[in-house]
Amino acid sequence: MEPDDTQIRVARWHSNDEAAREHARDRLSLLLKLVASGDKEAMSEVYKLTSGRLYALLMQMLPSQGDADEVLQEAYLTVWRRAQSYTPGQASPMTWLITITRNKAIDRLRSDKNARKAEPLDDLTEEPVDDKPSAFNLIETDQEHQRLHYCLGQLEDRQRDAIRTAFFSGVTYQELAERAAVPLGTMKSWIRRGLIRLKACLET
Amino acid sequence: MTDDNGTLPDREEASLRAAELVLGLLPADEAERLRREAAGNDALSADIAHWGESLARMAEDLRPVTPPRSVWISIEQALNASPATSAGETGEPVRASAISLWENIAFWRGLSLAGFGTAVAASIIAVLLFWQSSALLSHHKNLVAALQAGGGQAAFVATYDPQRKQMVIVPARVITETDRVPELWLVTKDKRVVSLGVIASKSAQAIVIPPELVDDTSAGAALVITLEPPGGAPGGVATGPAIAQGELSPI
Numbered sequence: 001m002e003p004d005d006t007q008i009r010v011a012r013w014h015s016n017d018e019a020a021r022e023h024a025r026d027r028l029s030l031l032l033k034l035v036a037s038g039d040k041e042a043m044s045e046v047y048k049l050t051s052g053r054l055y056a057l058l059m060q061m062l063p064s065q066g067d068a069d070e071v072l073q074e075a076y077l078t079v080w081r082r083a084q085s086y087t088p089g090q091a092s093p094m095t096w097l098i099t100i101t102r103n104k105a106i107d108r109l110r111s112d113k114n115a116r117k118a119e120p121l122d123d124l125t126e127e128p129v130d131d132k133p134s135a136f137n138l139i140e141t142d143q144e145h146q147r148l149h150y151c152l153g154q155l156e157d158r159q160r161d162a163i164r165t166a167f168f169s170g171v172t173y174q175e176l177a178e179r180a181a182v183p184l185g186t187m188k189s190w191i192r193r194g195l196i197r198l199k200a201c202l203e204t
Numbered sequence: 205m206t207d208d209n210g211t212l213p214d215r216e217e218a219s220l221r222a223a224e225l226v227l228g229l230l231p232a233d234e235a236e237r238l239r240r241e242a243a244g245n246d247a248l249s250a251d252i253a254h255w256g257e258s259l260a261r262m263a264e265d266l267r268p269v270t271p272p273r274s275v276w277i278s279i280e281q282a283l284n285a286s287p288a289t290s291a292g293e294t295g296e297p298v299r300a301s302a303i304s305l306w307e308n309i310a311f312w313r314g315l316s317l318a319g320f321g322t323a324v325a326a327s328i329i330a331v332l333l334f335w336q337s338s339a340l341l342s343h344h345k346n347l348v349a350a351l352q353a354g355g356g357q358a359a360f361v362a363t364y365d366p367q368r369k370q371m372v373i374v375p376a377r378v379i380t381e382t383d384r385v386p387e388l389w390l391v392t393k394d395k396r397v398v399s400l401g402v403i404a405s406k407s408a409q410a411i412v413i414p415p416e417l418v419d420d421t422s423a424g425a426a427l428v429i430t431l432e433p434p435g436g437a438p439g440g441v442a443t444g445p446a447i448a449q450g451e452l453s454p455i
Contacts, residue, residue, distance in 0.1 A: 029455060034350050034358055037450065040283050042358075047276055052268025059269055069275050076279050088455060091257055098260040106228040145261045152262075166227040167262050173229045195223045196216070202258055 028093040036083035043080055050094065051076075054101045060168045061105040071108050075101040106170040151201035159194030166191060215247075222251035226259055348455045349427050351448035359448035362427055363455070369418055371400070373427075374408040384431040384444055390417060391426040402436045403429070426451045 028049060034042030054075060058068040078100050086096050152160050166176060177187035224230050225238050242249040351360040362373040373388060388400040388411070398417060403409050413421050430437070431444035 026455065030348060030350075033348065033453070033455075037350055037352050037358075039350070039352070039358055040280075043283060044276075044280075047279065051271050051275070053263065053266065055271040055275075056266035056269040057263045060266065069272060072271055072275050073278050073282075077282055080279075080283060090253060094264070095257050095260040098263045099256050102228070102260075102263075109228075110232055144258070145264055148258060148261045163227070164262065166229055167259055170228040172231055173224075174231075176229070191224075191227075191229065192220055195220055198258075199219060199223075 025092060025094070029088045032079075032083050032086050032093055032096075035080060036086070043076075046079070047076060050097055053094075054097060057098065057101060057168075058105055061102070061170050062108060067108060071101070071104050075104045078104065102170060109170050147202060151198050154201050155194045155197055156190075159190050159197070162187060162190045163194050163198070218248055219251045219255075222248060223255040223259070225252060226255040345454045347421075347423055347452040349450040349452045351427055351429060351450040353448050358450075360427075360429060360450075362450070362452075364413070364421055364452060366418075366421075369413045369415075371411045371413060371421070372408060373403055373411065375405060383434075385434050385436070386429050386447065387432040387436055387442070387444075389428045389430065389442060390421060391428055392420040393422070393424050396420075397428075397442065399437060399440050399442075400427075402432070421452070423453050424451065 028046065031042045031046050031049075035046060051072065055068060055072055058071050058075075059065070062068045062071060075097075079097065082100070086093065091099070152163070155163070162176065162180070165179075169176075171179075173184060173188055173191070176191075177184045180187060221230075221238060222242075225235055228235075230238065238248075242252055345366070347364040347366070349362045349364075350358045351362060353359040358376045360373055360375055362371055364371045385402050386405050388403050390398045390400055392398065398420070400411055400413070400417075403411070426449060428442075428446050428449040430442045430446050432442070433444075437443055
């Protein structure tokens, strides 16, 4: 039996999608290589392609827009200085950028303890979700990303909420416990049990 | 795996600590201790990398927010304040020695450049299209080199497909040089300099690597372009200025 026209079109769409993702990721890897050699035009391109996502993350993590602006700048200057340490085989380029940005934000939070965003746990459980993927957004909307979503969905609500809040706030166990008004041991056990289940699910 | 009470196996515990470090849950002193431990512990640093890769994907759920224009302006000022080669300060030894081979040769002589922005974008796209189509047929890692001129900007982009033993080199800028032609050289890891022939200055060109050079065309080798008399360097020895160079590395 021949596949009908719809099936063929769906298959084509998927393979184009896959190619577009791979293309976007490779393009970013190559741009980082150019940045590593001091190419400012490539740096500008990396910024154009990725700053919206990194800025959105910083707006979640930091108490004020001023902090987000400053840390975004610090993060990209770190990218400029450290691009040579990026190894394509070890991490996706976007993950590498996100890790640098989160670490900068965490440094800022730790050095400025009084200026933290004091939000109750519940307010952070619903992140604004990007429902209109553009060509470049496809970069990480890949199978691993879908897998992570699926596996987070398998956790108990409080485990998932605690892990997401930890990721998007960058605060310590102690502060997470205070925000959720539970004992420190309880918060630790929510997160640790959630991580164990998450790991088991991601590995299957 | 014990989930509720009792002791976790060591591997499981190490993986959890890695995840806690990645999330930023640990107090500063504990995080620092764990980072130091990871430096000498491959399994732990692999756990950290692994969790980093998995958890970072959560950030992809956020709807992008355009930062204020002032942020890029500040970044650009900082980049311009630093010398163009600042990012290369920690350059790998191979690149450094490739440069030293040519350091006495004047850069930029008789060379003018135009239309950089669009040309470089077009060449990156061309190289990636080539890379993608060949990657589908190949299990081998392709190599790429961005060949830079003195100002730190790409002048040529080269990709090498080890399966097909073919290199594609694309000019990223227009070179308006009338009486000399660009010639491509391979600088092997043991510092031999071998000509790969004269290349086109205005269009992409595919070069088949001769069998005797296949082993040397590997990550860590460098590519250098010099300007030579029409027909190529007399006697296979470079005579003209090096106008661009870069190191091959896996993409």
